Amino acid sequence: MRIPESILEILRREERFVILSHINPEGDALGSSIALALALRRMGKAADVYNRDGLPSIYGFLPGSDLVRRLEEMKVTPESVVVILDCNDLERVGISERMDCKLSMVIDHHETESDYGDIRWIEPECPATGMMIYYLLKSLDAGIDSVMATNLYTAISIDTGTFRYSNTTAETLLAGADLIRLGADPSFVAERLYESWSRNRFMLLIETLNTLEINRVGSITVATTVITSEMFRRTGTTSSDTENFSNFPRKIEEVHISALFRETEDGRWKASLRSKGDVNVARIASHFGGGGHKNAAGFLLDGDIEEIKRAFLKAVSENLLVKT
Amino acid sequence: MRIPESILEILRREERFVILSHINPEGDALGSSIALALALRRMGKAADVYNRDGLPSIYGFLPGSDLVRRLEEMKVTPESVVVILDCNDLERVGISERMDCKLSMVIDHHETESDYGDIRWIEPECPATGMMIYYLLKSLDAGIDSVMATNLYTAISIDTGTFRYSNTTAETLLAGADLIRLGADPSFVAERLYESWSRNRFMLLIETLNTLEINRVGSITVATTVITSEMFRRTGTTSSDTENFSNFPRKIEEVHISALFRETEDGRWKASLRSKGDVNVARIASHFGGGGHKNAAGFLLDGDIEEIKRAFLKAVSENLLVKT
Known part of the structure; x- marks a missing residue:
């Protein structure tokens, strides 16, 4: 240099x-x-x-x-x-x-x-x-x-x-x-x-991983995890303890997208999307009015978490299945 | 060299x-x-x-x-x-x-x-x-x-x-x-x-983390996790899928020793010990006839897993509390 x-x-x-x-x-x-x-x-x-x-x-x-x-x-x-x-x-x-x-x-x-x-x-x-x-x-x-x-x-x-x-x-x-x-x-x-996590943060990670669902959307495999306000309360943690959590399911070889949905203090849902390689999650985030980069993006939505997850998977299907 | x-x-x-x-x-x-x-x-x-x-x-x-x-x-x-x-x-x-x-x-x-x-x-x-x-x-x-x-x-x-x-x-x-x-x-x-885990391996990790117990032995904090044959069977995994699992609880700042006990095919228990800094787990492993290094050691025992965990914590107490 x-x-x-x-x-x-x-x-x-x-x-x-x-x-x-x-x-x-x-x-x-x-x-x-x-x-x-x-x-x-x-x-x-x-x-x-x-x-x-x-x-x-x-x-x-x-x-x-x-x-x-x-x-x-x-x-x-x-x-x-x-x-x-x-x-x-x-x-x-x-x-x-x-x-x-x-x-x-x-x-x-x-x-x-x-x-x-x-x-x-x-x-x-x-x-x-x-x-x-x-x-x-x-x-x-x-x-x-x-x-x-x-x-x-x-x-x-x-x-x-x-x-x-x-x-x-x-x-x-x-x-x-x-x-x-x-x-x-x-x-x-x-x-x-x-290796300097609080015990509470580790407990929140375990609870989060317990919510893992893996869905196949066409050729794309999507992992979703959820953190509710109740989980934050139970483990004595806050949103600042969730840094990097959305990366964990990426350990699974077949997973292309990992989406973490966490409940905000005002009861909305913040989605953090992480992807591997060429899978562009910024396109999905922008579909919901959010933004970010190709491999790391996010958005904020109101509503029922199960409906939000369904809408998200639908958006993956509509925005990613035809790769350009 | x-x-x-x-x-x-x-x-x-x-x-x-x-x-x-x-x-x-x-x-x-x-x-x-x-x-x-x-x-x-x-x-x-x-x-x-x-x-x-x-x-x-x-x-x-x-x-x-x-x-x-x-x-x-x-x-x-x-x-x-x-x-x-x-x-x-x-x-x-x-x-x-x-x-x-x-x-x-x-x-x-x-x-x-x-x-x-x-x-x-x-x-x-x-x-x-x-x-x-x-x-x-x-x-x-x-x-x-x-x-x-x-x-x-x-x-x-x-x-x-x-x-x-x-x-x-x-x-x-x-x-x-x-x-x-x-x-x-x-x-x-x-x-x-x-980042190339099978889905089954990731499921085994989640099940393993769900067995986490944290014990304080004098000044030493010990995390224990357990993998039973039933867990291997349920997740479709084998012992080769457990590599590095014993390191996960080390993420918790206060944890000095992480001990993973996994059931072997012949019904014995294999302990994998990991420690941080100056905590010497080779001393504990050798107490049980095992071996290894200061920060990574292991041993094999027969018996009931709850009794083995108790014996292990007792050995931590007897072998580590007086640091030399």
Whole structure:
């Protein structure tokens, strides 16, 4: 990967940095931000990290995560260099107005959405922004200490499913190996990311799996699961405990679509659709007024859950059976 | 890792190899066996792979897996070199009598259980036998092709939870990176290992999770699950469908030990123990005459399952509460 010389130059030359990332931040946004801030501080510069939503509690394990503050506290001066990580427009950061800063810089691995930023370094082929920051820090003089290494290892882990997704390459594992040598503990990170569920959340998963139904719609196999308000109440959980639940039935080889229907606080039904390969669930979601991407989409409906499931299967049949 | 010179010499010198591994083989036993056999064949030698239980269907994706035949078909002659992989005694292979062979060789990463083998190469610190075979093949002249690379990548993936367990080191990721360069596809292997379950297997998982009990033994939290013969019958599954089931309850943050008890065909109970961090389940397994590693061990007992669970919890209390 070729790091733009102008970025290295600015990081070496300037003295004040404000590091921002996208709303609802996950491990790549957070780990990249913290690692970059710590490296800049080690180089004797001022570097602060802000996020509209602050630090989600599940990322409290990240060393240095106390650096992450909310946007309300942000201080940008005409001397500041603003660095936007893991997204590339201001709206995704949760900011509506351009800032009065010295320079703005974007470092991201997502396709461009806007032209924000005086300097833009976008690598859509790179699996994680954490990989870009890793290469960046290797090229700076600061060195990567064990705290930065843990943050970058977490960033790369989240965006590659810890080396399981199709964006994983030999280079990803080489970066991981180097970060372990520099102090990241792979099982600690994996344990915090994948094995730190509350008991209540696990009980909710079991109850959810017990609702599994598998239907064949033409050539498409659809798994449906349901979470009622009563299930949330019984297990002492909330909707925030259901992250990733819709992925579980994808473990079944024959399943093309996994649909999780969960009751909202106002008694509606939120559908989370996940699909494999070429099966496009965004088309089904849009049929119900929802949206999303090809393999992950959703919609919201009122009514009886059994009728909703029937309507959903009908929509699968009408929207997907003729593949285009 | 230092490869015994005698092993390299024998593999180079001898002409006929019989490769064996443990009963109920998993990805490490199978991937290591197939990769070694293919390398030896490429070197112009005869090399056959046998396993008492043949090839479990979930490993049918392994290229070269048609090499794996059942023990009944085994042909050992006085010219054969017998190579035992991923275990180190004949009983684990499912063989009761010593074989009339030229030489026997053991390559394993488990603690020794017996002294079988004219040449023994045991590396208890190594996360997978597949890592040992990887280093071995790097030292031979055969080279590693993409088929061998996929088998070794799978072997290492299985025994490290695809780089998530505490046995994962920088060297593990370096080997993984090299195997990707040599042709292993990380997302293909992950999808086959983690998202290619039969529907029956998924139903068995749900039934298994429904047996979950969580007990507090002093400072240790223990999750137990049970699979009865009746559950296998009802879901149309076998013991080979239970791989990794014992890991599921580890998702719960407070759980230190997850113990899965499954009924064997002859009505005994096989316990699979998994633990986190410093909790050493090998000590508990050895209390019951079993064995294994610190974080993954097992044993076999006769009796009533409720009594076995009670005895197990008592053993946890007696063997773990005073940490040394």
